[in-house]
Amino acid sequence: MNPAARAWLWFRRGLRRELRLALATLTLAAAVTSGIALFSAQLEQTVTQAADSALGADLVVRGHDPLPSKLAALAHRLGLITTSETRFTTVSVAGEKMKLASVRSVAAPYPLRGSVELRGQPDAPARSVTGVPPPGSVWASPALVASLGQSVGGTLTLGGNRFRIAALIVRAPGASLDLTGIAPVLIMNRTDLAGTGLAGTQSRVRHELLLAGPPQALQRFRTQSAPLLPAGASLRDIHDVSPGLRAPLTTTLDFLRLAALTTLLIAAAALVQCARHYLSRQHRSVAILKTLGAGRGSVRGLYTLELLYLALAASLAGAALGWGLARGFAALGAYWFHLDLTPAPPTALLSAPITVALLAAGLWLVPMLDLPSTRPVQLLRGEGNGARHAGLQVAAALLALLALLFTRGTSRIGLTFWTLAAGAGLAAVVAGIGYGLIRVMGTPSARVRPAWRYGLSSLARNRARSLGELLAFGLVLSVILLLTGVRHDLVTTWRAHLPPTAPDHFIVNIQPDQRTPVADFLSRATGKQPPVYAMVRARLTRIDGVAVDQWEKRIQSHRGHELLQREQTLSMRAKVGPGNNVVAGRWWQPEDAGHNLVSADGDWADRLQVKLGDTLTFDVAGRALTLRIASLRDIKWQSFEPNFFLVTPPGTLDAYPKTWITAVHAGDNEAAMLSLLQRFPNLTIINVGTILDAVQNLLRHAALALAAIFALALVAALLVLLAALQSIRDERIRELALLRVLGARRRLLVLTLATEFSTLGALAGLAAGVIAAVTGYALGRWVLNLDAGFDAWLVLAGVLAGTFGIGLTGLVATVGLTRISPVLALRRSL
Amino acid sequence: MSQAATQETDRLTYALAADHLSKEVTSPDGPLAILRDVDLHVEPGEAVAIIGPSGSGKTTLLALLAGLDTPTRGAVRMFGRPLAGMDEDARAELRAGRVGFVFQDFNLLPRLTAEENVRIAAELGHAGDADTAARDALEAVGLATRAHHFPATLSGGEQQRVAIARAFAPRPQLLFADEPTGNLDTVNGERIIDLLFALRAERRTTLVLATHDERLARRCSRQFVLENGTLTA
Secondary structure (H helix, E strand, O other), X not given: OOHHHHHHHHHHHHOOOOHHXXXXXXXXXXXXXXXXXXXXXXXXXXXXXXXXXXXXXXXXXXXXXOOOHHHHHHHHHOOOEEEEEEEEEEEEEEOOEEEEEEEEEEOOOOOOOOOEEEEOOOOOOOEEEOOOOOOOEEEEOHHHHHHOOOOOOOEEEEOOEEEEEEEEEEEOOOOOOOOOOOXXXXXXXHHHHHHHOOOOOOOOOEEEEEEEOOHHHHHHHHHHHHHHOOOOOEEEOHHHHOHHHHHHHHHHHHHHHHHHHHHHHHHHHHHHHHHHHHHHHHHHHHHHHHHOOOOHHHHHHHHHHHHHHHHHHHHXXXXXXXXXXXXXXXXXXXHHHOOOOOOOOHHHHHHHHHHHHHHHHHHHHHHHOOXXXXXXXXXXXXXXXXXXXXXXXXXXXXXXXXHHHHHOOOOOHHHHHHHHHHHHHHHHHHHHHHHHHHHHHOOOOOOOOHHHHHHHHHHHHOHHHHHHHHHHHHHHHHHHHHHHHHHHHHHHHHHHHOOOOOOOEEEEEEOHHHHHHHHHHHHHHHOOOOOEXXXXXXXXXXXXXXXXXXXXXXXXXXXXXXXXXXXXXXXEOOOOOOOEEEEEEOOOOHHHOOOOEEEEEHHHXXXXXXXXXXXXXXXXXXXXXXXXXXXXXXXXXXXXXXXXXXXXXXXXXXXXOOEEEEEEOOOOOHHHHHHHHHHOOOOEEEEOHHHHHHHHHHHHHHHXXXXXXXXXXXXXXXXXXXXXXXXXXXXXHHHHHHHHHOOOOHHHHHHHHHHHHHHHHHHHHHHHHHHHHHHHHHHHHHHOOOOOOOOOHHHHHHHHHHHHHHHHHHHXXXXXXXXXXXXXXXXXXO | OOHHHHHHHHHHHOOEEEEEEEEEEEEOOEEEEEEEEEEEXXXXXXXXXXXXXXXXXXXXXXXXXXXXXXXXXXXXXXXXXXXXXXXXXXXXXXXXXXXXXXXXXOOOOOOOOHHHHHHHHHHHOOOOOHXXXXXXXXXXXXXXXXXXXXXXXXXXXXXXXXXXXXXXXXXXXXXXXXXXXXXXXXXXXXXXHHHHHHHHHXXXXXXXXXXXXXXXXXXXXXXXXXXXXXEEO
């Protein structure tokens, strides 16, 4: 039999015994990482595609000057499909009525992603269309048509040409949450543009090149197009258009990775236990092999090949399980939510062998290096083998864990840092608490019932073993509690920020005298009084007394330049808005009302290189207004509530011309929105339903994934418990047998085990609860940006889960040992 | 006599030779002598017994003679080759196929069947057709029908018979047996000893047997007594 065949036999036979748990642990680790990698990729692709549908393309090149044809040529060379669009704002006229329209002149193919939803009549069902309006006709938003007093089939004039209104736009790609300068949308055929004579005269024409294609080609386009872009032109994808979409996706994916990572840490703990147990069993086998003439090399080869088979089996089984998990999520999503997830690329499955390789190399291979140096004489003398590579083992384990953290970790260093800190904190706290308490319990009084006395003194007597178990149980419990706590915070935050009734329509351009009647109308239509916020359009002219033109030289980023040059929107608020956190300075008091103070978005301030205490001078309808920055806020854009970069105290903007904005959830009640427009034709209504749908679908899927990963973490927890119990099984059998020989009844043995495990569980639970509460708070508050509080209940939950969960699991796993005949137990070769 | 001449003499005369062998270990009370100046010369085909009570150093002596451990002082020559200059791998290579072991607690590999346990010894001992050697050895100990059983499903007597089959499968020149009946009842113990001596006689294998049982020791051609670390004839 050649060495490979012998190792294969060795491996197969090992699976019947000690290797079974190791294979299960490695398979679980591979399944978790590949499943989460696949699912995250599915989720990201699906959300990105939904978002791209909202954008109408995967990527848009945008500029105020005509875009050079070289850009389209480059895109074609890279295999991308393209189309062009020209956008400008102009007055549309019908009879006596006029209304500002946001015109999009489009050419086929259009749109490149998603479709345009149209209605033939206001009450007709919506239909999805890809293509452009026929020459001579336009598609227009109901708001525009209603404002002009027209209907489908009527006409309107743009520039020098008259157009037939062919359909009403329900939803059109290219949605933007940019609330400045918006007007109802009108889509026209590109061939009609020249005839209107408008494009040449508009000073604020925006030229767009829309692109779609594979991600790699898009990435190449991003890189190669940089030198071809004219001044002022930029590339945009959906994340630039709607920051609200990126945040929940990132948070969700980060949490999924955190959950996967912590599950991996549990699996690693299980594997360490398995390796220790395996090593202790294999020394004897190696000693036998060496007496038969096997050299170090053949022993090393045997165990290396065995590990290779183990890793291969775990990688294959784990990848298959991970694939099944991801497909399971997709199937459940399709069944429950009627959502189609885009299949992820199979490359995500590579995470399975990578994880297995890291765990196997760091936590299994290095301990096994001890085996070839086993001394055969121990067979005759019954000696143990001391660990010869203890330092190397610790170093390899740490390296493997670090590699796991960084390869399978999250996009944020903070999350990885807190996971590491929690691991180190756990080890220190568990060891400290455990050591102290075990010492205190070491000498129970003789008045204590025998079962309690034996159980507690067993903990104290086997201090090293108790601390090892305490660490394993503590790790399991703290991870489960941490995931429970953070998941609870995550779901609570989602529910708070994005309830099913999150606003899906923004209503802007509400005139001062319409504020009350519009609010009343919406209150009747939606059954809820909508909050109404002031909007004052302003241009930034000076920062700290420096003219904006001069200040601009300090700004590096393109986005910074854009923010500086564009029209700003100021609003007033008495209290900090929902989803806003003051991160610097202080929010105003009632006595600050009317003062020239402003609270700025922290990100906005960073991009414009302004700080707390700086003054901002605005031109508001020809009047200068200077405001001092009193606070900086962190804004959660995913809330879909109206949010503003710049907010002043109440009263500060009273003297300036302003309009008002509100946001409501209309759902399918489009008729109410149309009635609102018919009554107040000047209003502009923006439907953000597409983007909202994308985010809500994402969260539904994520909730599903969270439940699944939680279940996997529980399985991993069970494995670590079993591994910990397996590693000391023989020792326990001997102890119990001795007690039986000395006359202990079985009932006493069972009670002794129950006392030992429930006490261990309670101690581990206490330490784990404290760690989980502290780490959960830190992660939620500072890393995942959730509305996290300090979950003190986790400490109680930890103690209860430890006492009963570990107490019961430990008892169930060991109670069978009390039935083994003491003679057999003491005599048999273990 | 030169070292080369000594080796040549040993090769022709002794299967195993130990000269002035001593073993000391460190104890809390200082160095503790387990063996003191032991001399032992075993001729090819001879059976010698080392008798002594528990703790007398029998197992330590066996370990040193088999090259499983190294002495504090003195030298061992196996088949005329000194073990002193050899590392562990070289000693394992020397044992492979030429030296067999039978232990008190059987020491079968738990994850291999009876036949696989025997076959792996034949393979490591380069015994040619290992499959045939394994089957023949099991046949010889009367366990051909139990070839595919795992050790855990065999009785103590059967396990020791498998261990004997394993020891003889590579056709060793030298066999070490350490209390081979220590874990067996009287009836099974006698069967095992009969089997061991029958195979040894048939194959002319040199035997070094450590036991506390004088009756068993008498079946060997020479007996030595080990007491307080000193060996006497």
